[in-house]
Amino acid sequence: MDMLWSGWGDPARATALPEPVTGLLRDLLGVTPRTDPPLALDDLTVLASPLTPAARAALAAAVGDDPAHVRTDTETRVRHTRGKSTPDLLRLRRGDTADAPAAVVLPASHDEVLAVLRTCADHGLACVPFGGGTSVVGGLAPDGRGPFVALDLRRMDRLLDLDPVSRTATLQPGLRAPDAEALLAAHGFTLGHFPQSYEWATIGGFAAARSSGQASAGYGRFDEMVLGLTLATPEGTLDAGRAPRSAAGPDLRQLVLGSEGAFGVITSVTVRIRPVPRTRVYEGWRFASFEEGTAALRRLAQDGPRPTVLRLSDETETLVGLARPGHLGSPDALEGTGCLAVTGYEGTEEDTAHRRERAAAVLRDCGGTYLGEEPGTHWAEGRYAAPYLRDSLLDAGAFAETLETAAFWSRLPGLYAAVREALTATLTGAGTPPLVMCHISHVYENGASLYFTVVSAQGADPVAHWAPAKRASSEAILAAGGTISHHHGVGTDHRDGYVREAGPLGVEVLRAVKRRLDPDGILNPGVLLPDDRPAGSPVPPSAG
Numbered sequence: 201m202d203m204l205w206s207g208w209g210d211p212a213r214a215t216a217l218p219e220p221v222t223g224l225l226r227d228l229l230g231v232t233p234r235t236d237p238p239l240a241l242d243d244l245t246v247l248a249s250p251l252t253p254a255a256r257a258a259l260a261a262a263v264g265d266d267p268a269h270v271r272t273d274t275e276t277r278v279r280h281t282r283g284k285s286t287p288d289l290l291r292l293r294r295g296d297t298a299d300a301p302a303a304v305v306l307p308a309s310h311d312e313v314l315a316v317l318r319t320c321a322d323h324g325l326a327c328v329p330f331g332g333g334t335s336v337v338g339g340l341a342p343d344g345r346g347p348f349v350a351l352d353l354r355r356m357d358r359l360l361d362l363d364p365v366s367r368t369a370t371l372q373p374g375l376r377a378p379d380a381e382a383l384l385a386a387h388g389f390t391l392g393h394f395p396q397s398y399e400w401a402t403i404g405g406f407a408a409a410r411s412s413g414q415a416s417a418g419y420g421r422f423d424e425m426v427l428g429l430t431l432a433t434p435e436g437t438l439d440a441g442r443a444p445r446s447a448a449g450p451d452l453r454q455l456v457l458g459s460e461g462a463f464g465v466i467t468s469v470t471v472r473i474r475p476v477p478r479t480r481v482y483e484g485w486r487f488a489s490f491e492e493g494t495a496a497l498r499r500l501a502q503d504g505p506r507p508t509v510l511r512l513s514d515e516t517e518t519l520v521g522l523a524r525p526g527h528l529g530s531p532d533a534l535e536g537t538g539c540l541a542v543t544g545y546e547g548t549e550e551d552t553a554h555r556r557e558r559a560a561a562v563l564r565d566c567g568g569t570y571l572g573e574e575p576g577t578h579w580a581e582g583r584y585a586a587p588y589l590r591d592s593l594l595d596a597g598a599f600a601e602t603l604e605t606a607a608f609w610s611r612l613p614g615l616y617a618a619v620r621e622a623l624t625a626t627l628t629g630a631g632t633p634p635l636v637m638c639h640i641s642h643v644y645e646n647g648a649s650l651y652f653t654v655v656s657a658q659g660a661d662p663v664a665h666w667a668p669a670k671r672a673s674s675e676a677i678l679a680a681g682g683t684i685s686h687h688h689g690v691g692t693d694h695r696d697g698y699v700r701e702a703g704p705l706g707v708e709v710l711r712a713v714k715r716r717l718d719p720d721g722i723l724n725p726g727v728l729l730p731d732d733r734p735a736g737s738p739v740p741p742s743a744g
Contacts (some may be wrong), residue, residue: 314436368427488539500643544580
């Protein structure tokens, strides 16, 4: 199944907002219902594909001489237009298809990917790798320097190898996370990677964007799971990783992880796997303040025992009920005041019970009040629901978007305050006072992430209205010592911030890598780094 073209996920799972929420939007934020009817897919107009017959024939030859694997119909091109950020969806919902690919190409092997990249270089076509289409940072809309093709990797969806002795598995990039889990579970294993995009995202996308799952406290981030990978580039094949760890020079795996398709196309990933846990249990804790709860999370992250899932919602997110999406707008979202923490434990019964008991002692010592398993269970049941809620808010006339960052523990309070202030001041000054919510969902010995959700009225032009707030929050993140992205990635939205983080010399190093692997600048131009394609480079006639 393809995702909803104008929103997230399965259209059958879309739900209307409960009345308490629509009332809150109206009374607190001044949100007024939309009056214009939503566009249907058939209402959209896409310019004719600029692909010439010669370019189309060459692409078809690259993917097995099957024209069905080079698609230029309107629906396919619309479904591969941009990603799933709020600005992406709002632009598409108003009929803006300016970023539609010239064609969607579906390779079935590493060699076919290499052939497609060579064909694109020969015909002056940019190439954007496409997995689940879940990017929320502009990672699927290259800077406009002519036509591009979307390289849809869905046909590359196999488990290539499983080594139960070493506990490793080699997976193709187009494999969606639920399918990967099902294939591994048949052998008694799990990857343990469950981001909010889990139901739709792919293995290749996880690696390309340095994804982090909601059980990262126990399983680690995806980049920590990767032991090896294969990269197809216009200049050939790069294989990286032949042992769990190595002192044989710089680790090229780390160069590819997070490169977002700008250096090449990941065609296989070898990952660490673990036995399917026999027990899973989630529970809730209340803390009087976000500061108190943060101190408790830091203590568990640094001194243990570390739960598999460890997250904390601030006062606003807890009060509204977003900490447990199924309770959104409910007067019993969480009795009393304060902040909701969710802890989860997975593993053997003995290990789970031991860690749970020891962690409970720490949480109580830090001021936590045990709420039982119900809040944790409800969070677990609704943890993939937030993107659907975002779509419902957009349908109701509200603006809803997320952003995230990370910092060292000592900088976290200042970072939290600075981003909240930047968002509140900018949007209030524009006449749309926002509701700003936050949670910690990924912890480390030395720091943690902050994940913000912003809801406000849309304004006359929602995309333009949001842009100053996004710039202000990005500036606040950098000024307060945070990273421009913890797990959403860079794309085009965070590119300028990433350039500042990397510094001039760091950017030149990355440019040198880009030039060597992709001399014509065809791979995701403008994503990750600015001005990727050489200025003034000619576009062969066959492309346009």
